[in-house]
Amino acid sequence: MNFATIFGSIFEVTLVGILLGAGLPALFALGIRFAHSPSSNGTNALGKIASTICFAIIAVAIIAGILWVTKATIYQYSGFDIFGTEG
Amino acid sequence: MGNSNSILGIYRQKIQNRHLVSTLFRAYFPIVTELIILLIVIVTALAFDFTNGFHDTGNAMATSIATGALKPKVAVALSASLNLVGAFLSVEVATTVAKGVVDLDQFDLSNAWDSHQLLLVVFAGLIGAIVWNLLTWLLGIPSSSSHALFGGLIGAAIASLGFGGVVWEGVLSKMIIPALAAPVVAGLVAAIGTFAVYSITKAVGDNEKNRYFRWGQIGSASLVSLAHGTNDAQKTMGVIFLSLVATGHLGTDADIPFWVKATCALAIAIGTYLGGWRVIRTLGKGLVEIDSPQGMAAETSSAAIILTSSHFGMALSTTHVATGSIMGTGIGRKGAKVRWSVAGRMAMAWVITLPASAIVGVFCWWVAHGIGLISSDLLGVLVAFAILVILSGYIYARSRRVPVDPSNVNADWNEESNSVEPATPSAPAASEITEAPAAPAAQAVQDLNNENEVTK
Numbered sequence: 001m002n003f004a005t006i007f008g009s010i011f012e013v014t015l016v017g018i019l020l021g022a023g024l025p026a027l028f029a030l031g032i033r034f035a036h037s038p039s040s041n042g043t044n045a046l047g048k049i050a051s052t053i054c055f056a057i058i059a060v061a062i063i064a065g066i067l068w069v070t071k072a073t074i075y076q077y078s079g080f081d082i083f084g085t086e087g
Numbered sequence: 088m089g090n091s092n093s094i095l096g097i098y099r100q101k102i103q104n105r106h107l108v109s110t111l112f113r114a115y116f117p118i119v120t121e122l123i124i125l126l127i128v129i130v131t132a133l134a135f136d137f138t139n140g141f142h143d144t145g146n147a148m149a150t151s152i153a154t155g156a157l158k159p160k161v162a163v164a165l166s167a168s169l170n171l172v173g174a175f176l177s178v179e180v181a182t183t184v185a186k187g188v189v190d191l192d193q194f195d196l197s198n199a200w201d202s203h204q205l206l207l208v209v210f211a212g213l214i215g216a217i218v219w220n221l222l223t224w225l226l227g228i229p230s231s232s233s234h235a236l237f238g239g240l241i242g243a244a245i246a247s248l249g250f251g252g253v254v255w256e257g258v259l260s261k262m263i264i265p266a267l268a269a270p271v272v273a274g275l276v277a278a279i280g281t282f283a284v285y286s287i288t289k290a291v292g293d294n295e296k297n298r299y300f301r302w303g304q305i306g307s308a309s310l311v312s313l314a315h316g317t318n319d320a321q322k323t324m325g326v327i328f329l330s331l332v333a334t335g336h337l338g339t340d341a342d343i344p345f346w347v348k349a350t351c352a353l354a355i356a357i358g359t360y361l362g363g364w365r366v367i368r369t370l371g372k373g374l375v376e377i378d379s380p381q382g383m384a385a386e387t388s389s390a391a392i393i394l395t396s397s398h399f400g401m402a403l404s405t406t407h408v409a410t411g412s413i414m415g416t417g418i419g420r421k422g423a424k425v426r427w428s429v430a431g432r433m434a435m436a437w438v439i440t441l442p443a444s445a446i447v448g449v450f451c452w453w454v455a456h457g458i459g460l461i462s463s464d465l466l467g468v469l470v471a472f473a474i475l476v477i478l479s480g481y482i483y484a485r486s487r488r489v490p491v492d493p494s495n496v497n498a499d500w501n502e503e504s505n506s507v508e509p510a511t512p513s514a515p516a517a518s519e520i521t522e523a524p525a526a527p528a529a530q531a532v533q534d535l536n537n538e539n540e541v542t543k
Contacts (some may be wrong), residue, residue, distance in 0.1 A: 006264055009401040013392065014272045016399070021273075021391030021412075022280035025303070025384045029287035032299045036291045065310050068394055069176070069317055076178040085398070 024061055031055045120465045121203075121334060127472055128206055128330045131213045133354040134475075136323035138220040139232040140170060140358025143319065145367035146229065146389070146409035147311040150382030152496060153371030156301035159362070159493035165305075166312040167360035173316020174352030177324060177343075184209070184325045187257040188237050189244045191329070202333045203464060207455050208243040209330055210468065214475045215239025215448030219440060221482045227365035227373070227491070227507025228436040231404035233322060237262060238441040242448025247456070258441075261402070266437060269403040270411030273392055277415030280384035285420055288380065300379035307386035312359075314393050315405055320355045324348060364491040365507045370410065372500050373429045373507065375417030384419070385412040407437070428505050451475075 031054030034047040067074070067082055075086040148162040157165065184191065194205040216235040223230040237258075244252035288296050327347050331337040337344070371377060377385070389405075389412045396403040410433060417425035451471045458467035489508035498509040 005400070006260060009399050010264075010268045010272065012399040013268075013396045013401055013403070014275065016395045017272055017276040017388065017392045018279055020395070021276040021388035022283060022384070024391070025280040025380075025387045026283035026287060028299070028303050028383070029284040029380075032291055032296060033287050036295055062306060062310070065390065065394060066313070069173070069310070069314050072178050073176045 020061070024058060027054050028058055031058070120463065123465060124203075124206060124210075124468050125330060125334050125336075127468055128210045128213070129327055131210060131217070131472065131475070132323050132326045132330070133350055135213045135217050135220075135232075135236065135326075136320060136351050136354040137358035138217050138224070139319050139323070140167070140355035141361055141363045142220050142224055142229070142232055142358075142366060143315060143405060144359045144362045145370040146405050147308045147315060147386070148362075149367045149370035149409075150377050150385050150413065151301075151304050151308050152367055153377045154297075154301065154304065154379045154382045155497075156304045156379060156382065159364075159367075159496055162308075163360050163362040165309065167356045169309055169312035170316035170320070170359045171352050171356035173313045173318075174320030174355055175348060176317050177321040177348065184240070184322075184329050187254055188261055189240045190248070190252055190254055191244070193248055193252060194333075196333055196335075196339075202335070204247055204456075205333045206330055207452060207459075207468075208240065208247050209326055209333075211243035211246070211448045211450075211452035211455060211471065212236065212240035213326065214451040214471060215242055215444040215446075217475060218447045218478050219444040221479055222443075223436055223440075224363050224365055225482050225486050226432075226436070227369040228433055229366045229370055229406050229410050230433075230436050230440050231266070231406040232319065233404055234262060234266065234437070234440045235444045236322060236326075238444030239448035241441070242445030242450075243452040245445070246449045246452040262441065265401055265403050266407055268401070269392075269407035270414065270434075272403070273388055273408045273411030274415035274418065276392065277385050277388035277412040278419035280388055281381050281416045281419030284380045284384050297379045300383045303383035304379055304386055307383060307390050310390040311386055311393060311405070311409070314390070316352070316355060318393075318405070320351045323351045323354070327351070362493075364493065364496050365486070368491055368496045368509075369429065369433075369507050370413055372497060373426060373505070374410070374413050374433075375423060375425050376500075377413070377416065378420075381416035381420055381423070385409075385416045388412040388415065426500075426505065432505070 031051040034051035034054065071082050072086060075081050144163055144166055148157070148166045151157045152159050152162050189208075191205060191208065194201040194208075196202050196205065213236070216232070216239040219230070219235040219238065220232055241253050241258070284300075324343055324347055328337065328343055331344075331347075332339055332341075375381070389409045392403060392408045392412075393405055396408075414425055414430060417423045451474065454474065455467040455471040458470050491507060491509070495509050501508070501510045504510075
């Protein structure tokens with residue numbers, strides 16, 4: 001393993017880390033912000049929809065996370081390769 | 088005359104009997120000895136698995152405990168259950184332990200002497216790892232259990248095979264570089280996350296905000312626990328599997344026996360449930376004072392990195408990532424401070440994890456091997472095991488002087504000593520009888536203090 005590959009790996013891990021590890025908390029914060037929009041009453045319905053969308057994306061991410069952890073087990077017992085990483 | 092003859096006959100008979108017994112003994116002794124040695128190695132492996140769970144509870148749960156999102160006991164119970172489930176999810180347990188770091192393939196398993204040597208290397212490596220895990224727990228330092236295990240194995244492999252038994256390039260690319268990268272990467276991700284979270288929710292009231300973030304914290308911490316169970320229990324399963332292969336009880340391509348999976352899952356779960364309160368305290372209170380939004384950002388950063396890093400060819404240690412994330416939340420929040428002296432002590436511990444556990448590994452290998460040469464293999468293993476038990480007992484006894492448990496895990500950090508042990512009241516508790524009722528009272532005072540801080 002040479003240094004170029006190592007730093008390539010570190011770079012990729014960092015990039016994905018920022019996308020998911022910082023992006024999801026930001027999305028969650030956005031959902032909270034929309035749900036508790038301090039502006040006038042009129043925007044509340046819109047805020048509720050926006051916050052629901054944010055939380056729904058996070059729910060999908062959590063399910064994806066659990067499937068990611070269990071992907072090898074699922075592949076072993078059902079042969080179903082969810083992320084195309086096993087075969 | 089006849090009398091003496093019959094006495095002689097009895098003696099002769101006795102000598103014959105003794106001869107028969109000793110022949111039987113010689114025939115079966117190696118088998119029995121080997122079985123006992125194997126059992127001791129398996130017990131030691133499970134003990135390592137236990138310390139692994141025990142040491143790493145804080146990685147997932149320290150932030151939730153510190154912010155009060157979960158009560159301490161509930162947090163460790165949740166983490167233990169998820170570790171148990173995670174361990175049972177393990178498949179494809181590698182028959183090779185520490186592949187690419189230690190070259191255990193040099194042992195020819197069809198040869199009885201080599202098999203025994205391999206078993207000794209694994210055994211001595213495990214002792215090194217357990218001793219290091221316990222010592223760092225006593226000091227309240229989160230350090231990587233896999234580094235400790237690999238360190239112990241490296242030491243034992245050097246003692247047994249010489250320096251050629253270690254794949255030094257693997258040590259650099261699989262251990263040293265990831266250990267340097269993990270805190271930086273995790274710290275960066277968590278700092279960005281924390282900064283974003285605080286900027287976005289600036290307009291939302293603290294109470295409402297915290298209600299959401301507590302749930303976010305619990306969710307992200309649960310994912311970390313599940314991933315921990317899957318990754319870490321697998322390591323011990325690999326060690327036990329290798330020992331069973333070395334002693335000829337299993338073929339190299341056999342499936343992992345259910346009892347191995349079950350005992351490893353239980354050992355890591357029980358360890359997690361007992362909770363390494365000292366490590367939890369350092370991570371949750373010592374490094375950074377944490378609030379729910381920070382806790383959520385830290386655990387999400389940890390979960391994202393732990394889950395994806397191995398996919399990108401750089402397996403980062405759970406402990407290094409979790410610690411880096413928690414530091415990052417201190418950097419990303421305006422006004423929060425990281426206690427750099429605590430972080431520095433931690434970094435120091437990480438640097439010496441490998442050599443320290445390696446030295447214990449070398450020492451235990453020489454004890455077990457040396458005594459094995461002059462006496463019996465079994466005695467060597469028993470003496471090394473006794474050393475482990477004595478050291479563990481000493482460390483445990485030392486930890487009881489100032490215990491850290493669910494009642495004082497969130498007590499104010501001792502800024503002067505920076506020690507994980509909470510400052511004791513000026514008059515030390517005289518006996519256990521006075522100590523017991525004092526604990527809830529101390530907690531109440533603690534809660535009051537916290538409230539005061541909030542209202543300030």
